Each structure stands twice: as C-alpha cells, then as structure tokens.
Amino acid sequence: MGFHPSSDIAHFSNSTRAFGVIAGDGELPFLLVEDVQLQAPERHIVFVPVTKASAELAPQNLPAGVSIFPCGVGQIRKITQIFHQYQVTEIAIIGKVHKSILLKPLHLDSIALQILARTRNRGDQAILSGVMAHFEAEGIGIVPQSRYLVDSIPKAGLLAKRKPTTAEWKDIKYGLEIARSIADLDIGQTVVVKDEIILSVEATEGTDQTIRRAGDLASKGMTVVKTAATHHDFRIDTPTIGSHTLEAMRAAEASVLAVEAERVLLIRPQELAQLANQYRISIVIVEPQKVVDS
DSSP: OOOOHHHHHTTSOTTSOEEEEEEOBSSHHHHHHHHHHHHOTTSOEEEEEOSHHHHHHHHHHSOTTOEEOOOOTTOHHHHHHHHHHTTEEEEEEESBOOGGGGGOGGGSOHHHHHHHHHSSSSSHHHHHHHHHHHHHHTTOEEOOGGGTOGGGSOOSEESSSOOOOHHHHHHHHHHHHHHHHHHHTTSOSEEEEETTEEEEEOSTTOHHHHHHHHHTTSOSOEEEEEOOOTTOOTTSOOOEEOHHHHHHHHHHTEEEEEEETTTSEESSHHHHHHHHHHHTOEEEEEOHHHHHHO
8 A cells, every 4th residue: 555645644634643553463453453443433543564464464454444554664764754644643563573673684774773772682672662762752652552452451260161280280380480580581471381390481483382392392281371571561562362372282282371360462362262162271361479379
C-alpha cells in the first residue's frame, strides 16, 4: 500500500487521535487492532508491519480503513515520519521480531544504529527501551499492550482440566525461580524443567524452540515455565503463549505449562484451554510468590 498522506488523512479530523501499531510476527497485532476498534472506533489506525510475515498477512487480516505501511524493522526514521504525517500520538509495539536483524547492519538506518550504540547491551529490553525513548522524544507515547488485550491476560487458576502432580508442582516452583532470574538478566523468559533439573533455557530462539530442545534431552513429563522480569516494562515484548506453543509441547511430550498471572498474554485463552484438554496438558496460571512460599 502506498503512502498518500493528502488523500488518506483527509477522512479523519485533527481532533481524532490516530493510533499506531508497530507489528512483528504472530496473531497478537491483529487482535490488538480488533480491540482498539471495539474500544475506540473513532480512532484511525496506522499499521506498520516490520516483518515479512506480518506485511503479507496485513491486507487480508485488517479491516478496511486501516492504513498499512510495511517497513523494515530498522527503518526507524521512515516509521517516525509516517506516524508524524498521520498525527499519531500513541503507538503499541507488539509481535515477535527476531534479533537476527542486529547481525545485518545494512538493514538499519542511522537512527537505529544510534539507538544500538547507546544501549548498554543487545538484550530485548535494552534495545526496545532505546526505541521507546526515541518515539517518546518525538512526542509519540507507547501504551502497554494490556490496555486493550484484556481478555488475553489471565488471573491465577487452572485453565485446563488436568491438574499438575505433586512432582510437577515442585518443578513449577523451581522453574519460576530460574525463569525470573534469566528474565531479570534479559536473556529469555522461559525454562523447561523435569525432576527439578533445568533442561533448556530460552535465549534468542524463542519459546517453541526451547521446548523442542528440551524434548531432545528428556522423556515425557516436562514442565514449561514462562514469566516476566521483575521490573518488566509491559509496553514492550509482553511474554506471550499461543497454540503453537501447545503444539510444540505435545510434540515434546511436555505435560505442564505454567505462566505468571496477569503478566503473560495468552492468545485466545478459551481455545488454548480446549487444545490443552485435548492434549492432556495442564495450564496453570500462578502467582509466583504464593508458589514460592508454599
């Protein structure tokens, strides 16, 4: 879709604040657009897919009236110009973006390179904090994904029928401690545990590959634990679980998925519950402090 500001902007008034979405891979960016339109139907949405997959899916998965501008994830200057042209005052940054882009400096513009040069390390939180600081300096606020995806934020309890065994509860407790530690180090958010032994730790490869690696090391009965860092900024990179994670667990014969209550997003939680029941997987939404103290 081309960038035609004079014609595209004319249909909404200056009094209506436009809302921007920087979209990585996955279903969440599209669910967020649905929720924004339900809660604020008057807001014009400017959707900027920054991965090949999200750019390909956008035209058929977004309603009419949403302006779509595919950009490279490292084209910060172009993205900023689009948002200014459309008078965007708030944005959400949502969806998976692989850090392999950092190994391809030719794909980064001068602003992106400056952001990287100023970050203390190349962890997700450090990089995205630099990106947020740039947009905020440009007068563009970043909203937490949870403002709109309320139905995807589970409270404590069991989401599926199967209950963890006593041994699995021990793995959940241990896994939460380790997962929080690696999240605080900005390494990853997921660990896989069996018999209180850590089988795999998430890094850049993502949750599903972490589960697959664990499946190569152990037999069935593993526990997957996902959490957020102690001081996680929920405007960016909110930990997320979707059906593909349950598929990876089924293939690896993992039996329990434990996620932190109100700090991890579940994509279509009722559908996840049905799938978990089909695969006989426990989904446990936990309050870490209560588990650790038990």
